[in-house]
Amino acid sequence: xxxxxxxxxxxxxxxxxxxxxxxxxxxxxxxxxxxxxxxxxxxxxxxxxxxxxxxxxxxxxxxxxxxxxxxxxxxxxxxxxxxxxxxxxxxxxxxxxxxxxxxxxxxxxxxxxxxxxxxxxxxxxxxxxxxxxxxxxxxxxxxxxxxxxxxxxxxxxxxxxxxxxxxxxxxxxxxxxxxxxxxxxxxxxxxxxxxxxxxxxxxxxxxxxxxxxxxxxxxxxxxxxxxxxxxxxxxxxxxxxxxxxxxxxxxxxxxxxxxxxxxxxxxxxxxxxxxxxxxxxxxxxxxxxxxxxxxxxxxxxxxxxxxxxxxxxxxxxxxxxxxxxxxxxxxxxxxxxxxxxxxxxxxxxxxxxxxxxxxxxxxxxxxxxxxxxxxxxxxxxxxxxxxxxxxxxxxxxxxxxxxxxxxxxxxxxxxxxxxxxxxxxxxxxxxxxxxxxxxxxxxxxxxxxxxxxxxxxxxxxxxxxxxxxxxxxxxxxxxxxxxxxxxxxxxxxx
Numbered sequence: 001x002x003x004x005x006x007x008x009x010x011x012x013x014x015x016x017x018x019x020x021x022x023x024x025x026x027x028x029x030x031x032x033x034x035x036x037x038x039x040x041x042x043x044x045x046x047x048x049x050x051x052x053x054x055x056x057x058x059x060x061x062x063x064x065x066x067x068x069x070x071x072x073x074x075x076x077x078x079x080x081x082x083x084x085x086x087x088x089x090x091x092x093x094x095x096x097x098x099x100x101x102x103x104x105x106x107x108x109x110x111x112x113x114x115x116x117x118x119x120x121x122x123x124x125x126x127x128x129x130x131x132x133x134x135x136x137x138x139x140x141x142x143x144x145x146x147x148x149x150x151x152x153x154x155x156x157x158x159x160x161x162x163x164x165x166x167x168x169x170x171x172x173x174x175x176x177x178x179x180x181x182x183x184x185x186x187x188x189x190x191x192x193x194x195x196x197x198x199x200x201x202x203x204x205x206x207x208x209x210x211x212x213x214x215x216x217x218x219x220x221x222x223x224x225x226x227x228x229x230x231x232x233x234x235x236x237x238x239x240x241x242x243x244x245x246x247x248x249x250x251x252x253x254x255x256x257x258x259x260x261x262x263x264x265x266x267x268x269x270x271x272x273x274x275x276x277x278x279x280x281x282x283x284x285x286x287x288x289x290x291x292x293x294x295x296x297x298x299x300x301x302x303x304x305x306x307x308x309x310x311x312x313x314x315x316x317x318x319x320x321x322x323x324x325x326x327x328x329x330x331x332x333x334x335x336x337x338x339x340x341x342x343x344x345x346x347x348x349x350x351x352x353x354x355x356x357x358x359x360x361x362x363x364x365x366x367x368x369x370x371x372x373x374x375x376x377x378x379x380x381x382x383x384x385x386x387x388x389x390x391x392x393x394x395x396x397x398x399x400x401x402x403x404x405x406x407x408x409x410x411x412x413x414x415x416x417x418x419x420x421x422x423x424x425x426x427x428x429x430x431x432x433x434x435x436x437x438x439x440x441x442x443x444x445x446x447x448x449x450x451x452x453x454x455x456x457x458x459x460x461x462x463x464x465x466x467x468x469x470x471x472x473x474x475x476x477x478x479x480x481x482x483x484x485x486x487x488x489x490x491x492x493x494x
């Protein structure tokens with residue numbers, strides 16, 4: 001049985017707590033490895049290593065950091081297939097999907113390559129006679145990232161690229177369900193020329209998470225996961241004097257107006273609803289059919305489901321892989337089998353596993369879903385697509401705005417005026433117009449509203465740079481100017 005340890009000070013180290021968790025191949029349903037679970041003491045040792053490295057790395061030149069980011073970009077590009085294979089092996093998503101995740105991870109490194117420009121401060125000369133004021137952006141020190149199982153390459157790079165480019169040391173606590181990709185990322189960071197100790201990986205469960213949240217040597221914490229845990233992370237981190245950005249759950253809707261391209265909308269619903277077995281924070285889980293397009297839309301989606309090939313991620317014919325675990329598969333099945341009792345209509349029942357091995361489910365489509373039903377209210381995180389009917393666009397917006405989550409939403413229409421009204425009135429952080437998964441590019445910021453984001457600071461892009469730096473304002477005057485005099489009054493500009 002392979003033992004997966006941590007990455008500390010530039011090398012792999014075994015865990016010392018004696019506790020481990022199983023790592024599975026979801027496509028075969030068998031355990032392939034065990035991963036070490038760090039104790040609070042081990043986390044303390046890792047933070048000490050990072051603190052020492054942060055001092056010199058934070059003082060390094062912007063050119064040094066940018067050069068490392070450029071090298072890292074090239075190494076990630078050269079190892080695209082290796083990273084994707086690790087994701088497929090431990091997460092289960094099909095290889096094409098895994099390669100897409102790696103590509104989006106690289107985009108964040110490309111953005112961070114511009115750090116000499118992005119970290120420009122500002123200067124105001126002669127704000128008063130002989131006095132200049134400048135604002136410089138300085139690193140925080142040691143920052144931590146706690147990342148989910150569903151994107152073991154992309155989400156760490158949302159955080160790590162900007163954090164390291166800004167001069168911080170970074171401690172990554174990835175999901176223990178698919179830990180191997182994080183270790184390859186750390187090795188590539190080292191090969192890119194980032195000094196040992198600047199990037200560390202510590203595997204663990206709640207004990208490791210709480211140790212990072214309360215450690216006095218950690219200045220900031222970034223998190224992506226479920227809403228209950230996001231709330232805990234934010235409240236605990238800020239209660240211990242840290243910056244925190246905590247992205248929570250989602251219940252993403254796709255509104256389809258009567259004038260929409262029916263085929264395009266149905267294709268988008270299949271792609272965004274069942275891609276990666278629905279295990280995406282930006283997956284569409286609810287289609288809101290407006291007006292008389294509902295019946296035709298449900299029929300079009302149902303007609304496409306038999307064409308979705310479910311199988312192992314390393315099989316090039318597979319379009320959708322397994323779920324992450326047996327427990328999660330069974331939980332998702334429960335929403336489908338219980339939908340009829342709640343008054344919904346199961347149009348396509350994918351709750352029977354299509355294969356005898358692995359943690360597979362088929363695609364399910366449920367019509368006549370209403371708020372208040374479990375299948376509507378809960379974040380299912382699986383290949384279950386619900387359909388809600390609405391009489392008008394305004395009613396659809398009201399339904400969406402009543403949901404506590406506010407991560408992503410999409411509208412399919414040919415009506416530009418309706419699209420503009422929708423994007424202004426919907427209370428969601430990321431909006432797609434005829435785009436079903438509106439994940440922003442790396443030069444913008446990713447983050448939802450309401451219970452999908454605690455702390456108000458989105459991840460990556462310009463907001464990420466601001467999160468990982470703090471401004472220092474320097475007001476200066478040099479001898480040889482207007483001279484000096486005693487003045488006990490409040491300083492004014494003159």
